[in-house]
Amino acid sequence: MNNDIYVVIEHLRGQVADISYIMLAAARDLAQVTGGEVVGVLLGQDVKALADNLAADKVLYGEDAALAEFTSDAYQLALAGLISENEPRAVFFGSTTIGTDVAGVLSARLDLPLVSSCLKIADGVIVSQICGGKIMAESGLADTTTFITVIPGGYKPEEGQGGPPEVTPVSVTVADLKVALKKYIEPEVADVDITKEDVLIAIGRGIQTEDNIELAEELGELLGGAVCASRPIVDQGWLPTARMVGKSGQIVKPKLYLALGISGAPEHAEGMVEAENIIAINIDPGAPIFDVAKYGAEVDLFDLIDPLIEALEEAR
Ligand SMILES: Cc1cc2nc3c(=O)[nH]c(=O)nc-3n(C[C@H](O)[C@H](O)[C@H](O)COP(=O)(O)OP(=O)(O)OC[C@H]3O[C@@H](n4cnc5c(N)ncnc54)[C@H](O)[C@@H]3O)c2cc1C
Numbered sequence: 001m002n003n004d005i006y007v008v009i010e011h012l013r014g015q016v017a018d019i020s021y022i023m024l025a026a027a028r029d030l031a032q033v034t035g036g037e038v039v040g041v042l043l044g045q046d047v048k049a050l051a052d053n054l055a056a057d058k059v060l061y062g063e064d065a066a067l068a069e070f071t072s073d074a075y076q077l078a079l080a081g082l083i084s085e086n087e088p089r090a091v092f093f094g095s096t097t098i099g100t101d102v103a104g105v106l107s108a109r110l111d112l113p114l115v116s117s118c119l120k121i122a123d124g125v126i127v128s129q130i131c132g133g134k135i136m137a138e139s140g141l142a143d144t145t146t147f148i149t150v151i152p153g154g155y156k157p158e159e160g161q162g163g164p165p166e167v168t169p170v171s172v173t174v175a176d177l178k179v180a181l182k183k184y185i186e187p188e189v190a191d192v193d194i195t196k197e198d199v200l201i202a203i204g205r206g207i208q209t210e211d212n213i214e215l216a217e218e219l220g221e222l223l224g225g226a227v228c229a230s231r232p233i234v235d236q237g238w239l240p241t242a243r244m245v246g247k248s249g250q251i252v253k254p255k256l257y258l259a260l261g262i263s264g265a266p267e268h269a270e271g272m273v274e275a276e277n278i279i280a281i282n283i284d285p286g287a288p289i290f291d292v293a294k295y296g297a298e299v300d301l302f303d304l305i306d307p308l309i310e311a312l313e314e315a316r
Contacts, residue, residue: 001087001145003036008079008102009054010094011042012070013184016050018251018274019094021160023150024055026121027092028160031057033124034089034141040165041091043067043078048167055162062172069181072101078172079106087145092118095149095266096247103147114147115139117266120154129153132265133288151266153273153292190242192226198255199225202245202272203233206261206282206301210238215305216260222312228252230262246271260301264289 005027010017020040027038037057042050045068051059060082066074079102083091093099095117107114117128119136126148128137194200201220207213216227227243234244245252247267257275262268264280264287272278273292280293281301290296297304 001089003031003034004039004086004088005031005034005036006039006041006060006083006086006088006091007056008075008091008093008099009040009042009050009059010096010098011044011047011050012098014047014050016053017094017096018157019096019099019150019152020054021157022152022155023092023094024160025155026118026148026150027090028055029121030090030124030126033121036089039088041079041082042167043075043172051167052164053161054165055160056165058166058168060170061167062170064172064174066174066177067172070098071177071179071181072098072105073177073179074174075102076106076109077174077177080110081173082170083110083112083145090141090146090148093147093149095151096270099149103149107147110145112145112147113142114149116149118148118150118154127154129266129288132263133269133291134286152270153266157274190240192243194226194228194243194245195250195252197226197252199223200245200252200254200257200272200275201225201227202229202257202259202262203227204230204260204262204268205232207233208261210236212302213238215309218309219258219305219312222309222316223256223258225254225256230265230268259289259293260305262289263287264292 007023007027009020031038040054040056040059043062093103119129120127126139201216203216220227229239247270253274255276257278259280278293280289280296285298
């Protein structure tokens with residue numbers, strides 16, 4: 001085993017995902033402790049140029065027609081070969097649909113340990129945010145290559161941008177695939193594109209009833225923004241899927257994200273942590289939303305909304 005830290009670069013349709021840069025920043029912190037290099041692992045076809053902006057010491061580039069579109073099957077095969085052969089100290093994956101899919105199966109297939117939901121590397125300690133963000137767990141590297149899935153929030157994407165690094169082509173074995181991508185299904189066309197809004201009023205389970213959404217809409221109108229939501233609100237059919245923020249929804253970066261009654265679970269935070277100003281309103285002082293918020297008030301949202309609406313109306 002060597003001391004290098006591998007980062008599996010996540011990209012889709014010609015774009016490097018922000019989580020890849022976040023992982024590179026985390027990997028740099030870990031590499032400083034292990035004394036190894038930060039090595040990006042870029043898989044795909046005709047995507048070598050995506051390495052240009054990666055803050056890695058070097059990039060291993062595995063090209064194959066079967067990797068032209070992401071499938072977990074193809075990534076697992078390509079990575080299993082590379083990891084078994086090179087035995088890096090650790091391998092970072094995004095705690096995303098793509099990353100968790102690959103990391104979980106590879107961990108079982110190669111019998112290597114997996115630390116999930118890493119937020120930060122602190123002096124070589126892996127700090128994970130688990131149980132919906134309510135518990136911070138600390139772990140160290142195992143004696144074997146250790147897999148780590150990374151959630152956003154601990155590092156800014158800009159910290160993992162840089163380069164261009166040296167790119168080394170590597171041969172990957174990808175054969176007998178059982179899964180193939182047939183087509184991309186575009187998300188439903190939305191009445192409002194929440195990814196383009198500067199102001200978002202985000203509601204969570206704390207809003208309590210469907211009728212109360214009206215209050216958030218009123219606030220949105222006064223602040224010149226739109227209403228978006230956490231997953232439970234969408235799951236109940238109170239708002240369309242296109243309004244959902246997070247892992248299974250949209251990634252938003254508004255100037256203002258006013259979170260009303262949202263706990264701030266990692267799956268939600270993943271979609272909003274890059275907002276310029278996050279204001280959290282929650283009755284629970286331990287709610288993880290306060291960890292990512294710039295401003296917060298430990299208050300009942302129903303005690304706040306009416307006076308806020310009145311104040312905004314007066315200010316008009
Ligand atoms: C694979 C997977 C994918 C997921 N994808 C997503 C996703 O894309 N987006 C997403 O949002 N979630 C997603 N989730 C769900 C996620 O884990 C959380 O369960 C969800 O985000 C919680 O939503 P919430 O914060 O609205 O509800 P809760 O966690 O129930 O939080 C409600 C909050 O409201 C506060 N509250 C209650 N009443 C009041 C009041 N009167 N005033 C002020 N505060 C109040 C409470 O203190 C609490 O913090 C996913 C989960 C999984 C497993």
